[in-house]
Amino acid sequence: MPALNTDTPLSSRPRAVIVGASSGIGAELARQLARDGYALALLARRADELQTLADEINAQTGEPRARCYPHDVTHYAAVPGLFQQLLHDLKRIDTFIYVAGVMPNVAFSEYAFEKDKLMAEVHLLGAMAWLGQVATLFERMKAGQIVGISSVAADRGRVKNPGYNASKAGFDTYLEALRNRLTRSGVHVLTVRPGPVDTPMTKEVGGLFMVPPEKVVCDTLRAMRRRQQVLYTPARWRWIMLIVRNIPSVIFRRLNF
Numbered sequence: 001m002p003a004l005n006t007d008t009p010l011s012s013r014p015r016a017v018i019v020g021a022s023s024g025i026g027a028e029l030a031r032q033l034a035r036d037g038y039a040l041a042l043l044a045r046r047a048d049e050l051q052t053l054a055d056e057i058n059a060q061t062g063e064p065r066a067r068c069y070p071h072d073v074t075h076y077a078a079v080p081g082l083f084q085q086l087l088h089d090l091k092r093i094d095t096f097i098y099v100a101g102v103m104p105n106v107a108f109s110e111y112a113f114e115k116d117k118l119m120a121e122v123h124l125l126g127a128m129a130w131l132g133q134v135a136t137l138f139e140r141m142k143a144g145q146i147v148g149i150s151s152v153a154a155d156r157g158r159v160k161n162p163g164y165n166a167s168k169a170g171f172d173t174y175l176e177a178l179r180n181r182l183t184r185s186g187v188h189v190l191t192v193r194p195g196p197v198d199t200p201m202t203k204e205v206g207g208l209f210m211v212p213p214e215k216v217v218c219d220t221l222r223a224m225r226r227r228q229q230v231l232y233t234p235a236r237w238r239w240i241m242l243i244v245r246n247i248p249s250v251i252f253r254r255l256n257f
């Protein structure tokens with residue numbers, strides 16, 4: 001595999017790692033960051049999808065700008081070694097984006113531990129395994145940017161998929177705690193809470209107000225540049241969730257939202 005092109009004669013390229021880059025929001029983040037000049041490490045389980053995306057990006061940029069690292073975030077023991085490999089290949093990491101997520105179908109009266117466990121592992125434990133490594137490095141560098149793709153689902157426990165809500169809430173709170181720790185070292189932590197997005201994840205469930213991943217990524221890149229702390233995307237979800245968060249429990253538990 002050719003060495004990653006991380007430098008141009010006049011400038012040093014920004015370098016980003018995307019965990020969960022093989023489809024949907026993660027793949028679109030890779031495309032738009034490549035257009036913005038980033039060198040990229042792309043991680044997810046499906047090696048073929050990652051390679052197709054890297055080939056597309058490298059063909060468009062005309063140089064080896066993206067490289068793939070097939071990885072399952074639930075293989076926690078592999079994370080420290082792979083992180084060192086990424087550092088070696090990229091030479092430096094400026095931005096780390098955790099996108100990986102799963103949303104198995106859960107019936108209204110279903111309590112399936114295996115599904116809940118998978119969501120907790122991918123959304124929370126995998127994120128902790130990776131972001132612990134990243135936070136240690138960025139704190140030492142006194143620089144860097146962490147982006148976590150959470151969800152509006154993190155804001156309240158809803159009737160439809162308790163495991164999804166709870167695992168995203170855990171991830172969201174972990175990101176907030178990292179931000180509170182790392183801000184004092186100059187590290188930026190951005191929490192992104194998208195509403196429904198048209199990706200393979202929502203192919204079967206659908207949803208109100210669905211937007212394309214391009215919209216979520218465009219808003220995310222703007223929030224990264226502005227060093228915003230929390231982003232609801234599209235923006236209407238900020239106001240919708242302000243209302244939803246304040247619905248009294250006595251009413252909320254009767255709703256199917």
Ligand SMILES: NC(=O)c1ccc[n+]([C@@H]2O[C@H](COP(=O)([O-])OP(=O)(O)OC[C@H]3O[C@@H](n4cnc5c(N)ncnc54)[C@H](OP(=O)(O)O)[C@@H]3O)[C@@H](O)[C@H]2O)c1
Pocket residue numbers: 019020021022023024025026043044045046047049071072073074099100101102122149150151152193194195196197198199200201202
């Ligand atoms: N779509 C929505 O409506 C919506 C709304 C709010 C938030 N989100 C969040 O946005 C993020 C991206 O979702 P998406 O909508 O773009 O869906 P998607 O197309 O299904 O993308 C999910 C990504 O996560 C990766 N992933 C899943 N399990 C993994 C594992 N064990 N190890 C490594 N990577 C894993 C997948 O790659 P592999 O399968 O190749 O491993 C894929 O790249 C998720 O965190 C999701 O919860 C989505």
